Amino acid sequence: MPEKKTITSNHYNVAQLRVETWNNLKNRSTKLQTSTRGSTEEKEVKKEVREILKELESIECYFAFPGVSRLRALNEMLDRKEHAAISHRIADITKHLVSGKYRNTSDFYEEDEQGVDLSENMESADGVRKNYFEVLFVEDISQQEEHKLRRDLKDLQVSGEQFYYGIVVQRSFEDALIALRFNPNIQAVVIRYAPPYRSKKISPLIKPFIQNILKMDYSATPQAELGPVLGPLVKKFRPELDTYYVTDTSLANLKDSTLKSFRRIFYRAEDLQELHLTILRGISERYETPFFSALKEYSKKPTGIFHAMPISRGNSVFKSRWINDFGSFYGRNMFLAETSSTTGGLDSLLQPTGSLKKAQKMASNAYGSQHTFFVTNGTSTANKIVVQALVKPGDVILIDRDCHKSHHYGLVLAGAYPVYLDSYPIEKYSMYGAVPLEQIKEKLLQLKKAGRLDLVKMLLLTNCTFDGLVYNVERVMQEILAIKPDMIFLWDEAWFAFAGFTYNYKQRTGMFVAKKLCDKYKSDSYREEYEAHIKNLKKDEVSKLPNPDEVRIRVYSTQSTHKTLSSFRQGSMIHIWDEDFRRKSENTFMEAYMTHTSTSPNYQMLASLDVGRRQVQFEGYELVEKSVELAMVLRAKINDHPKLNKYFDVLTISDFIPEAYRESGLSEYYNKKNGWNSMDNAWENDEFVLDPTKITLHIGNTGVDGDTFKNKYLMDKFNIQINKTSRNTVLFMTNIGTTRGSVTYLTNALLKIADELDREFSSLSEKESKIRQERIQSLTKDYPPLPDFSYFHHSFQAVPGVPGGNIREAFFLAYNEENYEYIAIKDCLPVMKNDRTLVASTFIIPYPPGFPVLVPGQVVSEEIIQFLTALDVSEIHGYRADLGLRIFKEGVLNRQKTATSMGAMSGNTKKLIK
Incomplete structure (x- = not known):
């Protein structure tokens, strides 16, 4: 059934509503200041100001700044007709709120104190930069008790401390969850006793933004149990937060689940100072960056360099007459921190025992893994490490054919047999979607029928894809484990490192689902659910639930931290949740890690991974939510603007995902008529969803292909960089570094391009116009079919007639130049029509997006030739236009066929003897 519309048409989220409401208040208060005293205009504007203040109170009650007390103070100023003062005050608050500068000054801390100057006090007296956060207290207390709590906690805060905080008090279970949803400043939660369940202050203004909270129903839970229930819920939505519980229940009567749910439990009789110090300690521990701090300390030490790296300390740079500009560009700190030393507080990446070991452990906690490893040469290497660690020659891997090239090369190195899975095609836009679950299960059952299920080791999928398609990770893992309970999952999350820091995204990540399952x-x-399920299965029906006595959770995720979070280029991580890691995989993993990891890793990159972890633990939730908001704003702007939608069309859910894979019925995030649709239900239930931060722009109506549009218009004219194009699309992405200004700049650039296209079209002659229309027709109507994976030539099939190919054998067979020849692309089809089977001897990989159209040993199909002919990207790895396709010679294939048959016979004979 279609999903109900739950978000207002004017604002995507409450953050957008909040900022726009404050800006509106600022504008109306300015108008009030200039209105003639006693005039009708003054009365009307004053009424508007008061109404806006009332609206804001329903939002600000969940924040420490500006907070409800300031709004009440503004109302009092309005009563006193202090129009100039209130206008100045509102402008000051709005400036600090929009810029976030209030988080760098403690001068405003006491929020019910009037007339405080919000000066930009960025540092404390001793020069330490201040870091502001907010603490959520959940307790049904009176205003007087709340005021005393604020005063007592303020008295405990020392002015010279690096961390200081504001207080947000919520008096109900629902209000606590709303505060967590709205307020990214909250870094700690203190649940004092048991709050009542229902909120008494939810206004119609905020209801559209809290539908997932209102759908919950813990109203039947006894109030005495609501505190312990709230603790795990906080961790579910915001796992990075520290949670504390204040109670009078004796230790003997506290449940084990309650003891494990909170960082610490306090009793009311205990001194408030202990709670205050514990809160600061929790923040301080997360703030710590073991390796970055060690590197900074090392850089300050006077040293004598008698080891490798002349560049260390900048000695070979700053004293040079010829490259000192290099030093000036990067600055001295970069060179002071350059070293090959693993002492003095530093550590070895290959065998960490100190600061790097601790940094990786902290990253593991942040990303929700059992183990996390830093990788300094990109996720391409991370992928090869995992594949080599877990599969051996002869093992079978189910793999998305459209996955990154590094996986295919990893299979060559490991000697595993790939069973390629085809994503559904999106032919209109010359791109692929994702692999349907039914196809994966079908291949797996084929292998089971052929007696090869025991050889199947891994399922490897890209999540999310370059274009933003995201799998239902839980459903995939559960139904595959029902067939093969020890399956290892490798989720390539190169473009999804940010996903663990906001709830909708997180529930579709490998680590979150691994722990959940x-x-x-x-x-x-x-166990009860499984037994009932098995009992009700029809004859020959395949179970969709794994056997709890057999299932093992073995999940690996590779992430390009540098692609979507803060890290230097090539900074990546491998996250592991593997119940059998120590028993089955640790040794082979470390061998693979040693194989592919440099003994001279870049320390600056490692430090950036350490610092990037700190960032996402403190502000990941806010930054990711903001990047989604900006993506939605950009989508709406292009969709609504008549000049822009004349030439450009933002592709949305229904363009990428067939209806059969959208149980929610959600087809678009936004349209001009109805506004925003909630994505919660779709992200919870649909087989595939679309990451809104991947914004694909269809440009067919411009008459310009994607590669030309990228280079001629975006890059040459506006210095706008993008990663991916297709024949008729370009892909934009928002991330945690995207600003409102950059979105505005892109919008302005698209408007100027639209103006230029208008001028071009109007100046065309009749003949030129006809040519342009034919080009538009080609880009919007006449699109080449996308080829599926054909099949492995029988010379390279692992077992005749059974999915799986010997890609390693084909790859190394081409090391002998006598075994292959080149055939021009234009001659391939005529040669194939003369009954010759063409077999690729190398990878053919258009870049972007970077997945192979052909792999060694694969038969070249007519569809593949047509696709390669229609490609408009200039970079195709493994293909030389001047020579053509590199194809195995026929005689080589005949010899290989004989050798393969003998090998298979020998293997069968051995099996019979055994």
Whole structure:
């Protein structure tokens, strides 16, 4: 059924509503200041100001700044007709709120104190930069008790401390969850006793933004249990937060689940100072960056360099007459921190025992893994490490054919047999979607029928894809584990490192689902569910639930931290949740890690991974939410603007995902008529969803292909960089570094391009116009079919007639130049029509997006030739236009066929003997 519309048409989220409301208040207060006293205009504007203040109170009650007390103070100023003062005050608050500068000054801390100057006090007296956060207290207390709590906690805060905080008090279970949803400044939660469940202050203004909270129903839970219930819920939505519980329940009567849910439990009789110090300690521990701090300290030490790296300390740079400009560009700190030393507080990446080991452990906690490893040469290497660590020659891997080239090369190195899975095609836009679950299960059942299920080791999928398609990770893992309970999953999350820091995204990540399923399958409730499911299965029906006595959770995620979070280029991570890691995989993983990891890793990159972890733990939630908001704003702007939508069309959910894979019925995030649609239901249930931060612009109506549009218009004219194009699309992405200014700049650039296209079209002659229309027709109507994976030539099939190919054998067979020849692309089809089977001897990889159209040993199909002919990207790895396709010679294939048959016979004979 179609999903109900739950978001207002004017604002995507409450952050956007909040900022725009304050800006509106600022404008109306300025108008009030200039209005003639006693005039009708003054009365009307004053009424508007008061109404806006009332609206804001329903939002600001969930924030420490500006907070409800300031709004009440503004109302009092309005009563006193202090129009100039209130206008100045509102402008000051709005400036600090929009810029976030209030988080760098403690001068405003006491929010019910009037007349405080919000000066930009960025540092404390001793020069330490201040870091502001907010603490959520959940307790049904009176205003007087709340005021005392604020005063007592303020008295405990020392002015010279690096961290200081504001207080947000919520008096109900629902209000606490709303505060967590709205307020990214909250870094700690203190649940004092048991709050009542229902909120008494939810206004119609905020209801559209809290539908997922209102759908919850813990109203039947006894109030005494609501505090312990709230603790795990906080961790579910904001796992990075520290949670504390204040109670009078004796230790003997506290449940184990309650003890494990909170960082610490306090009793009311205890001194408030202990709670205050514990809160600061929790923040301080997360703030720590072990390796970055060690590197900074090392850079300050006077040293004598008698080891490798003349560049260390900048000695070979700053004293040079010829490259000192290099030093000036990067600055001295970069060179002071350059070293090959693993002492003095530093550490070895290959065998960490100190600061790097601790940094990786902290990253593991942040990303929700059991183990995390830093990788300094990109996710391409991370992928090869995982594949080599977990599969051996002869193992079978189910792999998305459209995955990154590094996986295919990893299979060559490992000697595993790939069973390629085809994504559904999106032919209109010359791109591929994702692999349907039914196809994966079909291949797996084929292998089971052929007696090769025991050889299947891994399922490898890209999540999310370059174009933003995201799998239902939980459903995929559960239904595959029902067929093969020990399957290893490798989720290539190169473009999804940010996803673990906001709830909708997080529930479709490998690490989150691994932990969820691990807990689920060990529960008594799941065993009952499984037994009922098995009992009700029809004859020959395949179970969709794994056997709890057999299932093992073994999940690996590779992430390009540098692509979507803060890290230097090539900074990546491998995250592991593997119940059998120590017993089965740790040794082979470390061998693979040693194989591919440099003994001279870049320390600056490692430090950036360490610091990037700190950032996402403190502000990941806010930054990711903001990047989604900006993506939605850009989508709406292009969709609504008549000049822009004349030439450009933002592709949306229904363009990328067939209806059969959208159970929610959600087809678009936004349209001009109805505004915003909630994505919550779709992200929870649909087989595939679309990451809104990947904004694909269809440009067919410009008459310009994607590669030309990227270079001639975006890059040459506006210095706008993008990663990917297709025949008729270009891909934009928002991330945690995207600003409102950059979105505005892009919008302005598109408007100027539209103006230029208008001028071009109007100046065309009749003949030129006809040519342009034919080009538009080609880009919007006449699109080449996208080829599926054809098949491995029988010379390279692992077992005749069964999915799986010997890609390694084909790859190394081409090391002998006598075994292949080149055939011009234009001659391929005529040669194929003469009954010759063409077999690729190398990878053919258009870049972007970077996945192979052909792999060694694969038969070249007519569709593949047509696709290669229609390609408009200039970079195709493995293909030389001057020579053509590199194809195995026929005689080589005949010899290979004989050798393969003998090998298969020998293997069968051995099996019979055994």
